[in-house]
Amino acid sequence: MKVSAMAAPPTLLTVVALALLDDADRVLMQRRPESRAHGGLWEFPGGKVEPGEGPAAALVREIAEELSITIDAADLVPLTFAANPEREGTRPLVLLLYTCRRWTGSLVPEDGAQLQWLESEALSALSMPPLDVPLAAALRRHLKNLP
Numbered sequence: 001m002k003v004s005a006m007a008a009p010p011t012l013l014t015v016v017a018l019a020l021l022d023d024a025d026r027v028l029m030q031r032r033p034e035s036r037a038h039g040g041l042w043e044f045p046g047g048k049v050e051p052g053e054g055p056a057a058a059l060v061r062e063i064a065e066e067l068s069i070t071i072d073a074a075d076l077v078p079l080t081f082a083a084n085p086e087r088e089g090t091r092p093l094v095l096l097l098y099t100c101r102r103w104t105g106s107l108v109p110e111d112g113a114q115l116q117w118l119e120s121e122a123l124s125a126l127s128m129p130p131l132d133v134p135l136a137a138a139l140r141r142h143l144k145n146l147p
């Protein structure tokens, strides 16, 4: 097929997510407002990278918006990623997970959202959006020094 006859390919959507860790290796999880997509599910806070934005800058911005705290891009450590199944007609998406152990300010959830600090063992009991599930499993392995 000629390129001109093909529909414009959907561009990759990059989404960033944060495992914010406290001194006891607990992770902060966020329950999405009921009214939104994936409403009521627990996820790593974060969101979409805007055009022209880098992933670390996007995460700093999303965390300020969602949790009302300040993190420094220099404190972000990439951990792993997840991707949706690549199917024709579906926009490809990658979800990049970073860890961070430093922040300033007090945690305040967004309207309708809830926040909870959890031991990594407790993550598997949460209802999560599909791509957060493998991220949580990788975080648990990382925190337990497992392969």
Ligand SMILES: Nc1nc2c([nH]c(=O)n2[C@H]2C[C@H](O)[C@@H](COP(=O)(O)OP(=O)(O)OP(=O)(O)O)O2)c(=O)[nH]1
Binding pocket: 015, 017, 036, 037, 043, 044, 046, 047, 048, 093, 095, 129, 130, 131, 132
């Ligand atoms: N965390 C997470 N995000 C996912 C998954 N699957 C999936 O399509 N997404 C998409 C939904 C959103 O477009 C984006 C997450 O960004 P976001 O948290 O800012 O989403 P949102 O609902 O607030 O924004 P919007 O899409 O309504 O504009 O990633 C998943 O399994 N986990």
